[in-house]
Amino acid sequence: MSTHRSSSLSKDAWSRLVANKMAIASLIMLFFISMLCLFGPLLSSHSFDQQNLDKVFQAPSIDHPLGTDSLGRDLFARTTYGGRISLMVGLLATLVSLIIGVTYGMASGYAGGKIDAWMMRFVDVLYSLPFIIFVILLMVLFGRNFLLLFLAIGAVEWLTMARITRAQTITLKKAEFIEAARALGFSHWRILFHHLLPNLIGPIIIYATLTVPAVMLLEAALSFLGLGVQAPMSSWGSLIQEGAEKMDAAPWLLLFPGSLFCLTLFALNFLGDGLRDALDPKHTKG
């Protein structure tokens, strides 16, 4: 198809994004944080689960740049390692929710009519439920394994994605190039994945960027309740929980993981907003 046109569109979007200082600052910040989490545990001379009971609750020093926790474990190693887990959960669970949401939304919008009405009714009903309750239940009852965590969070977050995809699909369905594809006798499968999907990428990217922080927040809340990642592994949520408990003795235990987590959420939200402005020129900020 017209590769020329699409490349100039994405170039346009890119230049709009670059002009947005907050979004670019967020992008750089996210890059920096990811690198820190990726290589931090390798740079540290301590491992994240190495205990040293002679050195508990040590304030930040040269040997332990962020101090140590109640078991003398190095907080820098734990925070960066925890960041890996939090970011990974954020990305993978978003991917799960994307796959479910986009497939469901496209199917619903493309099918139309009664099927569409019923499928969306189902989403509406799910929307009105306190899903966190089911996630808590799942995590408690079936043990806290990682795969389940992704699936549970992904299963909660797909609803909005399905709605957005459906709305876009309905608009696109009437477009001429889809009618042309249909007239040429292409299969529904081919039309859905070769013709519709590429045109949905914009909104999908925008919403995915905004889903990552939502997912990370949910994972952290679960870990905070003791239902997410289990010791000796760490995630930002479980570190914040430990930090909150030991706040009076060692405020740095809350301060460092807490601020890194907030910075990441902040950057992701700003980047999401920036992407929306860049990819969707029609959408004007209020």
Added chain:
Amino acid sequence: MTKLIFSRLLQAIPTLWVIATVTFFMTRFAPGGPFDSEKAIPEEIKIKLESHFGLDQPLFHQYLLYLKNLLQGDLGPSFKYPEWEVSELIATAFPVSLTLGALSLMIALLLGIPTGMLAALKRNSWMDYLPMSLSMAGICLPTFVLGPFLIYALSTQLGLFPPLGWYGPTDWFLPSLTLGLFYAAYIARLTRAGMLETLQQEYIKTAKAKGASSWRILSKHAAQGGLLPVITFLGPAFAGLISGSFVIESIFFIPGLGKFFVTAAFNRDYTMVLGTVLFYATLIIFLNLLVDLVQAWIDPKSRQSK
């Protein structure tokens, strides 16, 4: 209006049935049982308890028994504390969570709406930028970071409020503020966006041209349209306040329903888990209906589309 209420109530029945069924089988297929805790119970008592709850019957039989009792409004006794009815436990714990939720919502509305209105009126001035940057920070600051921080600053350092517990009104402030600030931030942004859009409408210009005072325009004409997004947001907000209360109750050691629920799930207290899930689901369905009614009352357009 009556039709809306009626159809929603009709729809609530299958929804609740599905929830009851899913939760029932989920708890039963999970490994572990309510009576195999660390404290060993004598075998005969265990058998007695199991037969009392019908646990020795086939699973489907238990399910039918549960539904039958449910239809009569009987949630059964708690598995963990058989001397208590589940409904009694909910009745003890829920008022605590309700107080927390209501206070948080009040803080959110009283702080969020005026801030958003002011920001919209003084657009692109510091009175717009400052609250809007703060609200962005409020949205990104999770309650479990904000809560401990507020405890540290206002309680440990300044000694203004008790750090935890739920004994009197002074205990209520910190948890409600922690939970409410996020929603205040979100509502402020929604109000600002809604007001900005409304203030550009023709009817506002007409009112201005007719010489209505700016206060009258704001309170009478603009507020009605501008607050619609806030009202729509209230539905998800109720659900969010409930899940938020789980975390808040754990931070501040508050004996609310959220804490009961998490403990019950850990204890495999099946009847308590089921009862709480159904209670929350009913509550949310009811609150969503309420939001839709308010919306239909304020905005005639949504009445037609329904």
